[in-house]
Amino acid sequence: MLDWMDSLKGRSLMRLKSFTDEEMMNLVDLAAQLKSRRAAGVRGDLLHRRNIALIFEKSSTRTRNSTLVAVRDEGGNGEYLTRPDIHFGKKESVKDTARVLGRIYDGILFRGFRQRDCEELAKYSGVPVWNGLTDDYHPTQILADLLTMKESFGKLDSNTVVAYVGDGRNNVANSLMMGCAKCGVRYVCCAPRELRPDEAVLAEAQEVATKNGCDIRVCEDPAEGVKGANVLYTDVWVSMGEEAKTAERIKMLRPYQINMDLMRATGNLEGRLMFLHCLPAFHDFNTEVTKECGALEVTDEVFESKYSKVFDESENRMHTIKALIVSALCDKSRI
Ligand code: CP
Ligand code: NVA
Numbered sequence: 001m002l003d004w005m006d007s008l009k010g011r012s013l014m015r016l017k018s019f020t021d022e023e024m025m026n027l028v029d030l031a032a033q034l035k036s037r038r039a040a041g042v043r044g045d046l047l048h049r050r051n052i053a054l055i056f057e058k059s060s061t062r063t064r065n066s067t068l069v070a071v072r073d074e075g076g077n078g079e080y081l082t083r084p085d086i087h088f089g090k091k092e093s094v095k096d097t098a099r100v101l102g103r104i105y106d107g108i109l110f111r112g113f114r115q116r117d118c119e120e121l122a123k124y125s126g127v128p129v130w131n132g133l134t135d136d137y138h139p140t141q142i143l144a145d146l147l148t149m150k151e152s153f154g155k156l157d158s159n160t161v162v163a164y165v166g167d168g169r170n171n172v173a174n175s176l177m178m179g180c181a182k183c184g185v186r187y188v189c190c191a192p193r194e195l196r197p198d199e200a201v202l203a204e205a206q207e208v209a210t211k212n213g214c215d216i217r218v219c220e221d222p223a224e225g226v227k228g229a230n231v232l233y234t235d236v237w238v239s240m241g242e243e244a245k246t247a248e249r250i251k252m253l254r255p256y257q258i259n260m261d262l263m264r265a266t267g268n269l270e271g272r273l274m275f276l277h278c279l280p281a282f283h284d285f286n287t288e289v290t291k292e293c294g295a296l297e298v299t300d301e302v303f304e305s306k307y308s309k310v311f312d313e314s315e316n317r318m319h320t321i322k323a324l325i326v327s328a329l330c331d332k333s334r335i
Helices: 021-039 062-073 094-104 115-125 139-153 171-182 199-211 243-256 260-265 288-293 310-329
Strands: 051-056 077-082 107-111 129-131 161-165 186-190 216-219 231-234 274-277
Touching: 021 139, 021 171, 021 310, 051 062, 051 094, 062 077, 062 107, 062 310, 094 107, 094 115, 107 115, 107 310, 115 129, 129 139, 129 310, 139 171, 139 274, 139 310, 161 171, 171 186, 171 199, 171 216, 186 199, 199 216, 274 310
Parallel strands: 051 077, 051 107, 107 129, 161 186, 161 231, 186 216, 231 274
Antiparallel strands: none
């Protein structure tokens, strides 16, 4: 039992492609197991005296708190380090930072801009490094998304169609596309031509999908693309670091808003259908940003509807991050 964990011991997660399909799905299952265990009131010691550094260059509510609580739940300690707190990249190279922190900590979770920095931390720290979002990928988000879908649909296979609508080339879209391909779920990206997935990232996912008997498609027309979908997924139209592109993105993506008409266009209102969003989401005018820009990627009606599983999804960030850290640092005999 849990023999698969041997292969994840000491491993970093740079992007979902770093793991085999089985390793990824086993992690999702371990997260479900840890979730039940926590619901039963167990706060264990699977990470007893383990110290985890959280290096964050960008803001975070979910990833930061999920990681800190996941580690504390299991008897470990997390240290939150923002760019101004440490010399990261400014007075000390990423490579040197990696070598210093790797002598102190048992693992590092990184949220930042460049995927290359995340990879450099993994290469030189000598400890597992987990990508908590870069400009290119957001793999830990997708572990939570897969758990959320599995909880509702029972299993993940080509009977499920995920339609991602919006900025089809951002970090979440890139990782979601690969995550679906790896578990055999069909994926359609509905995006304007300018925001289609990068060709190399798309080709990589398509290759995995073909092997797993599913398909990855790109469609410009959202109403056409979402036909038959069981999951409608969107993300903000402007990712962190791209704020200068706000006006252009709003213009481009307005027709891609997720509203009840688009939910209806799936043909699955009465069947298997859920709405997912990695969050934070613009669904009402109660944020400074939406008050200023006046645009929403999802209507409040959909966000607050019975189809919306966004808070289950957000909770699952904690269980999946816990599974990831535990599988890298804890002996399987203890689980
Ligand atoms: N979904 C997600 O990564 O949220 P945070 O930016 O709050 O961490
Ligand atoms: N694509 C978004 C995801 C936030 C969790 C961003 O990078 O800002």
